[in-house]
Amino acid sequence: MSEQKLFTLRNPWFGAAVGITGGIAVLSFLAGLIWLPLAQPDLKISGIWDAICSAAGVPRAAPQSSVQQPDFKTSSVVLTSEMLTHPDQVSIGRGATLAQRCAICHGPEGVSDANSPNLAGQFAAVTYKELNDFKAGARVNVVMSPFAATMSNQDMLDIAAYYAYLPRVPSNKIDAELAAPRIVVTGAPMRNIPPCGACHGDIDTKAGSPWLGGQSAVYIKAQLEAFASGSRHNDISQQMRNIARQMTGEEIDQVARYYAAQP
Amino acid sequence: MLINKRLILAHFWLAFAVFGLALILGAWQMFVRSPFNAWHFNPEFYYRSVTAHGSAMGYVFPTLIAMGFGYAITEATLEKPLVGVRWAWAGFALVAVGAVVAMIPVSLGLASVLYTFYPPMVGNPFYYIGVVMVVVGSWIWVALMSINLMIWKRDNPDRPVPLAMFANVAGSYLWGWTAVGAALEIIFLILPVALGLRSTIDAGLARVFFSWTLHAIVYFWLIPTYIAYYTIFPRAIGGRLYSDAMARISFILFVVVAMPIGVHHLFADPQVGAGFKFMHSVFTGLVTLPTLLTIFTICASAEIASRLRGGRGAFGWVRALPWQNPIMLATALSLVMLGFGGAGGIINMSYQLDATIHNTQWITGHFHLIFGGAIVIMYFAIAYDLWPHLTGRAMDHFGLMRTQLWLWFIGMIVTTFPWHYVGILGMPRRMAFYDYANPAISPQTFSVGMSAVGGLILLTSGVLFFVVLIRGQRAERSDAGAYRFSVPIHMPARIPVALNSFGLWLTLMVGLTVVNYGYPIAQLLVLKQTNVPAIYVGASR
Numbered sequence: 100m101s102e103q104k105l106f107t108l109r110n111p112w113f114g115a116a117v118g119i120t121g122g123i124a125v126l127s128f129l130a131g132l133i134w135l136p137l138a139q140p141d142l143k144i145s146g147i148w149d150a151i152c153s154a155a156g157v158p159r160a161a162p163q164s165s166v167q168q169p170d171f172k173t174s175s176v177v178l179t180s181e182m183l184t185h186p187d188q189v190s191i192g193r194g195a196t197l198a199q200r201c202a203i204c205h206g207p208e209g210v211s212d213a214n215s216p217n218l219a220g221q222f223a224a225v226t227y228k229e230l231n232d233f234k235a236g237a238r239v240n241v242v243m244s245p246f247a248a249t250m251s252n253q254d255m256l257d258i259a260a261y262y263a264y265l266p267r268v269p270s271n272k273i274d275a276e277l278a279a280p281r282i283v284v285t286g287a288p289m290r291n292i293p294p295c296g297a298c299h300g301d302i303d304t305k306a307g308s309p310w311l312g313g314q315s316a317v318y319i320k321a322q323l324e325a326f327a328s329g330s331r332h333n334d335i336s337q338q339m340r341n342i343a344r345q346m347t348g349e350e351i352d353q354v355a356r357y358y359a360a361q362p
Numbered sequence: 363m364l365i366n367k368r369l370i371l372a373h374f375w376l377a378f379a380v381f382g383l384a385l386i387l388g389a390w391q392m393f394v395r396s397p398f399n400a401w402h403f404n405p406e407f408y409y410r411s412v413t414a415h416g417s418a419m420g421y422v423f424p425t426l427i428a429m430g431f432g433y434a435i436t437e438a439t440l441e442k443p444l445v446g447v448r449w450a451w452a453g454f455a456l457v458a459v460g461a462v463v464a465m466i467p468v469s470l471g472l473a474s475v476l477y478t479f480y481p482p483m484v485g486n487p488f489y490y491i492g493v494v495m496v497v498v499g500s501w502i503w504v505a506l507m508s509i510n511l512m513i514w515k516r517d518n519p520d521r522p523v524p525l526a527m528f529a530n531v532a533g534s535y536l537w538g539w540t541a542v543g544a545a546l547e548i549i550f551l552i553l554p555v556a557l558g559l560r561s562t563i564d565a566g567l568a569r570v571f572f573s574w575t576l577h578a579i580v581y582f583w584l585i586p587t588y589i590a591y592y593t594i595f596p597r598a599i600g601g602r603l604y605s606d607a608m609a610r611i612s613f614i615l616f617v618v619v620a621m622p623i624g625v626h627h628l629f630a631d632p633q634v635g636a637g638f639k640f641m642h643s644v645f646t647g648l649v650t651l652p653t654l655l656t657i658f659t660i661c662a663s664a665e666i667a668s669r670l671r672g673g674r675g676a677f678g679w680v681r682a683l684p685w686q687n688p689i690m691l692a693t694a695l696s697l698v699m700l701g702f703g704g705a706g707g708i709i710n711m712s713y714q715l716d717a718t719i720h721n722t723q724w725i726t727g728h729f730h731l732i733f734g735g736a737i738v739i740m741y742f743a744i745a746y747d748l749w750p751h752l753t754g755r756a757m758d759h760f761g762l763m764r765t766q767l768w769l770w771f772i773g774m775i776v777t778t779f780p781w782h783y784v785g786i787l788g789m790p791r792r793m794a795f796y797d798y799a800n801p802a803i804s805p806q807t808f809s810v811g812m813s814a815v816g817g818l819i820l821l822t823s824g825v826l827f828f829v830v831l832i833r834g835q836r837a838e839r840s841d842a843g844a845y846r847f848s849v850p851i852h853m854p855a856r857i858p859v860a861l862n863s864f865g866l867w868l869t870l871m872v873g874l875t876v877v878n879y880g881y882p883i884a885q886l887l888v889l890k891q892t893n894v895p896a897i898y899v900g901a902s903r
Contacts, residue, residue, distance in 0.1 A: 113866060116860065116866055116867075116870060127645070131637040131638070131639075132640075136636070136637070154637025155638065156634055156636070156638070285801055288801075
């Protein structure tokens with residue numbers, strides 16, 4: 100056996116083994132790196148060499164198509180989870196003075212029955228972001244926009260600090276019996292809706308997401324409908340618009356009623 | 363002729379001891395994440411346990427089985443004492459010490475990175491050092507197998523290498539080459555980060571290196587099982603092997619195409635081009651060939667044995683097989699699990715179909731069915747077959763063995779079939795906790811519960827296995843005679859040099875590795891900005 104030569108074309112095992120292995124490798128190369136890329140019109144391959152480079156994974160510059168700009172202003176506020184969590188007393192005091200002008204709608208203690216948001220105890224980052232968006236025009240409201248237009252950055256920081264400092268006043272509509280709707284607890288995975296509670300309390304609180312407990316049901320419903328229609332669009336990365344668009348009218352009512360009845 | 367029985371027994375006992383501990387961990391994992399357990403445990407313990415279970419079952423247990431069985435094959439087929447016994451003990455010690463070194467940081471919660479490492483997660487350096495020690499210990503075995511074969515060939519230039527030895531050395535070469543990928547990953551990418559010399563890691567390149575090891579390692583685990591199919595099963599049921607050449611071709615095919623296919627584990631990864639994924643997919647498809655050849659040859663061998671015993675008819679011969687024989691039973695159950703597992707594997711290797719089950723519980727089900735089922739049940743059979751020859755004591759609790767094998771089979775089916783199903787429903791793998799109250803997850807509750815019951819059945823079977831082994835170790839002394847392997851129908855007097863040597867096949871193996879891995883690795887080495895910050899597991903935040 101040992102006198103047989105193996106690495107020679109005269110040995111049929113050698114020729115067959117190398118030929119078959121090499122043949123399969125070449126065929127799979129041709130199919131995987133040339134034929135299949137060319138067969139996919141979406142890839143926009145310009146030639147054989149381009150097909151090979153594309154299928155081999157050579158990094159290519161992204162197509163230089165122009166980015167479509169929205170026809171409205173978007174929010175430019177950047178929030179971090181630590182932001183505005185340690186306000187100083189002077190800021191809160193200045194905020195208390197500045198907030199006099201807000202009392203007519205938001206109540207002297209940050210709580211009102213006027214179906215405008217209750218601001219007492221709201222996270223400072225939330226109030227600050229909304230004021231900024233009103234001022235910049237990313238969020239528009241006939242009443243709020245003129246108020247915000249004249250505020251300085253420090254004014255907005257102070258007002259936000261003041262309202263965060265006020266204790267949340269228990270709503271007179273609390274209903275502990277009301278069970279949390281499914282959308283609040285588990286969301287709707289098949290419609291790509293995360294649980295409301297994952298950002299707005301109950302499960303977790305995320306930076307920039309307002310505390311919804313005790314807010315007016317009319318206000319919550321109006322905002323969800325505004326997100327769904329796109330008339331409100333200051334949510335970063337369309338988070339709320341994507342969610343609200345997928346929600347049914349019934350779910351919006353449930354959520355509004357539920358949060359209005361929470362502390 | 364088994365001479366170094368203590369060496370072989372030491373490998374088997376350590377292997378099964380590690381297997382027993384990891385089996386308990388596995389059953390615990392199945393219980394804590396099942397609906398039977400209200401969630402009241404620290405999920406970190408789950409990942410510790412998964413890391414320990416995977417490292418023990420993946421790296422230590424099958425490696426020791428392959429090594430011990432390899433030494434037994436060497437002495438039994440070459441009919442002379444093993445050359446390099448001291449080196450063999452040194453290899454054994456490296457594996458044993460390496461396993462302990464790796465397991466200490468894992469049990470302290472400092473290396474809960476799972477046995478597949480998953481960079482950019484980085485754990486305690488001793489975990490990786492322990493794994494490297496296990497691999498280096500097994501490389502000593504690879505070298506010894508090769509040396510022993512070379513010496514025998516020099517002394518017996520005109521005799522064909524015995525089939526069992528040929529397959530054993532094929533498995534050792536396959537392992538020697540396939541372990542290189544993980545070794546490169548650990549030494550050049552992970553360890554510098556784990557030791558604090560660097561704080562970023564090229565996670566994509568690391569995963570490509572690991573895929574080099576990750577798939578062929580399964581074939582390394584599989585080789586002892588296939589050796590048992592070809593060289594123990596026909597003899598044990600009183601028949602002959604249908605074809606010696608077919609067997610050699612199967613093992614050769616494993617050497618050549620089992621390795622350059624690992625990128626099918628990275629179908630969802632962005633760092634490898636689609637063209638190379640396709641090529642790996644094609645070669646993964648080719649690995650079905652040696653398995654199909656094997657199923658044909660083994661069924662033909664069974665038919666021969668049955669007809670020798672008086673079996674008749676197109677299918678009537680199946681009934682005449684010696685079903686009371688544990689080896690017969692184990693092989694049949696193994697082939698059934700191999701069939702289902704292989705069918706699932708064909709789905710995994712298809713570039714498009716993989717997307718439906720990638721990283722779901724289906725994958726866990728698949729590799730448990732193949733490895734835990736088809737492969738490990740033959741490890742039991744190998745132990746049952748070898749034990750009397752190693753201990754010099756009778757082992758005749760056949761009823762107990764059959765119960766054990768049936769329980770293992772039933773347990774594995776009850777465990778893995780529901781896993782496949784919940785995988786299709788979308789259940790992700792590697793999760794410590796599932797909220798079964800969630801409407802999207804609740805349809806999986808029953809199936810996951812069922813698989814946990816399967817885990818308990820497997821644990822029971824594991825206990826029975828140790829009962830059989832320990833009883834065998836304490837039985838009356840009796841001479842089991844010389845250990846023999848199956849004889850083919852046509853004993854080869856002369857065979858082509860290609861079927862008697864490895865040079866050509868190793869060349870093709872390395873060549874295909876260069877073709878299929880060369881560009882993806884070279885590209886990632888050259889590309890800048892592919893490093894990401896490491897995430898140190900167990901570090902205080």
